[in-house]
Amino acid sequence: MTEPLIELKDVRVAYDGKEVLNQVNFTVHQNDFIGVIGPNGGGKTTMVKTMLRLIKPVSGKVVHHKKHLEIGYLPQYTNVDKRFPIKVCDVVLSGLMYRKKLVGRYNKKDRQKACDALSWVGMEHLADKHIGSLSGGETQKALLARAIVSSPSLLILDEPDTYVDYASEGEIYELLRKLNEHMAILMVSHDLGMISSYIKTIACVNRMLHYHKSNVITPEQLQTYNCPIQLVTHGNVPHTVLAEHKGSMGHAKHDHQ
Numbered sequence: 001m002t003e004p005l006i007e008l009k010d011v012r013v014a015y016d017g018k019e020v021l022n023q024v025n026f027t028v029h030q031n032d033f034i035g036v037i038g039p040n041g042g043g044k045t046t047m048v049k050t051m052l053r054l055i056k057p058v059s060g061k062v063v064h065h066k067k068h069l070e071i072g073y074l075p076q077y078t079n080v081d082k083r084f085p086i087k088v089c090d091v092v093l094s095g096l097m098y099r100k101k102l103v104g105r106y107n108k109k110d111r112q113k114a115c116d117a118l119s120w121v122g123m124e125h126l127a128d129k130h131i132g133s134l135s136g137g138e139t140q141k142a143l144l145a146r147a148i149v150s151s152p153s154l155l156i157l158d159e160p161d162t163y164v165d166y167a168s169e170g171e172i173y174e175l176l177r178k179l180n181e182h183m184a185i186l187m188v189s190h191d192l193g194m195i196s197s198y199i200k201t202i203a204c205v206n207r208m209l210h211y212h213k214s215n216v217i218t219p220e221q222l223q224t225y226n227c228p229i230q231l232v233t234h235g236n237v238p239h240t241v242l243a244e245h246k247g248s249m250g251h252a253k254h255d256h257q
């Protein structure tokens, strides 16, 4: 077993007294690539925000196992104002901002980190462009570069495919596969079919969390985990088989590899 990075212990979260997460016990280890799935409103984003300590649980604990655990985060809805005249490289640099005492005081080393992050996502040639001039997929990659600029131990992505088209999705997931050689990844997705060949394990979140130690899951297992999501098949995008089933939920996948 690899080193634990972050752990939720008996976590319970509520908004205005309404419980959203209950008895969540979950550990992310080094090298993990976990797909977080669940129905709308099941508590996926809430769990992510709890891990990031943006939300305080009503009870239970969030343990960061490293003293300064570096976490890169790509939120579901990003607040980049495209009308704001900021260059792509400055957006990426802003991923280092919280470390800086004064905004804007980036040194040569920071700029090199931003270049490296942009090169990871294949966008170094767009460094001096205005963020507003990028396409949806390019913007998403710039934001991914921002999330990895601090070389985090853990990268958390909340539905990274929200703004990208079908072709760019595969490209982004391939990139994540390479990044996973350097950092653990936890990715919320509504589309298990698309991500199943990239992830290693699955966390099903619907108020409670059920951890599934494989990237192959059946509709019956989803039912047992009380995780009612639809499994949709995708054209010829490579993905592993979601095991054959005879149940009534969703559609079984077929192997395209």
Ligand SMILES: Nc1ncnc2c1ncn2[C@@H]1O[C@H](COP(=O)(O)OP(=O)(O)OP(=O)(O)O)[C@@H](O)[C@H]1O
Pocket (backbone or CB within 6 Å): 015, 016, 020, 038, 039, 040, 041, 042, 043, 044, 045, 046, 047
């Ligand atoms: N700030 C908030 N205040 C009150 N209720 C909230 C807040 N944020 C989320 N909720 C509620 O908590 C529940 C879980 O929301 P959350 O965003 O965590 O779910 P999710 O699984 O990420 O959903 P989706 O798949 O639709 O993005 C929902 O019922 C939502 O309306």
